[in-house]
Amino acid sequence: MSNGKLTIGFVRRGYSASGGAEAYLQRLAQGIVARGHEVRLFTTIDWPEKEWSFGEITRLRWASPIGFANELEKLRSQVRCDVLMSLERVWSCDVYRAGDGVHRAWLDRRKKFENPLQKIFRWVNRKHEGLLRLERSLFEERKAERVIVNSQMVKDEIFDLYCYRPDKIDVVPNGVPFDQFRFDPERREKSRADLELQEDELAILFVGSGWERKGLRFAIEAVESFENPKMRLFVVGRDIQDRYRSTCVRFLGEVADLRPVYGAADIFILPTIYDPFSNACLEALSAGLPVITTRANGFSEIMEDRIHGSIIDRADNVADLRRALETWSDATRRLAARPTILKRASQFDISRNVEKTLEILVQVATSAASTSEKMRNT
Secondary structure, X not given: OEOOEOEEEEEOOOOOOOOHHHHHHHHHHHHHHHOOOEEEEEEEOOOOHHHOOOEEEEEEOOOOHHHXXXXXXXXXXXXXXXXXXXXXXXXXXXXXXXXXXXXXXXXXXXXXXXXXXXXXXXXXXXXXXXXXXXXXXXXXOOOEEEEEEOOHHHHHXXXXXXXXXXXXXXXXXXXXXXXXXXXXXXXXXHHHHHOOOOOOOEEEEEEOOOHHHHOHHHXXXXXXXXXXXXXXXXXXXXXXXXXHOOOOEEEEEOOOOOHHHHHHOXXXXXXXXXXXXXXXXXXXXXXXXXXXXXXXXXXHHHOOEOOOEEEEOOOOOHHHHHHHHHHHOOHHHHHXXXXXXXXXXXXXXXXXXXXXXXXXXXXHHXXXXXXXXXXXXX
């Protein structure tokens, strides 16, 4: 660390144009560079060059979780950074941001929704075994010096499952550029026209990849239960569409700029089985949309039921999802709630997240520098 300027190494494996982690990392890096620090990215070959204009990129060859972690570990001694912050499960790092949550907790929740065949497949799937090994290294073996989580739910899971010291876990909620997503009547009119939506049609929006975990089938069942041709479900993200056939669904694929889609929507739905803190939910809230989600989503900690949307106890409770959709189908209610929704979203602008995250990174770098100095003087 020179003259208070940090060089920060970020780690993220893989890339998705609609990925919440990728969008968050880009926003975080932009904010940190704007404050005079330097950043580097350690990633895989599929991260596009044009999607990282903030500093040097080091591309690792391995795409599998264990292979990527092994390759990064070999590079650790050569990494010239004041602090290495990983957004990926790896063997060791200075700061681990558990934006993907706790894999062990996700597997435990998933069991309640699986059929026997899925349970057998999960049991023999080596990917899960690898992720759990990496997770144990970071938490159980304490090879993450500090942990950042985006919800109290995840902090509790890390402590309960791995006994990681709670004083070393910082809760820093997600943030989005609020002004970029803020509700815009002019954008709404154009966006609805682009999606060929009539004035009297009700647009329900679902955003996310990994549709099993995000609860897409439950969202579809809830929308289908209305048998209302004026209610349309738009799905953004990637997965296997053939598993989710429905006449009420329109799949938009991966969308790089989600603002027009949020602008066209009336209600946002994400009946997720497990989500540390859905970035898409916060973007939807910033666009003035009521959000329907579950208590298994860390995002639900920042919203009030029936004020900013609806909180459902279980993802598969289609009756409760239907009631929530019915509640927020009332245009007058949505209009009345919008100022309150926007006020809550404004409290989670990305600038607050950047400031708090940078504060933690400075603390870690300063502590490491102090320790090195003492060792040199011993």
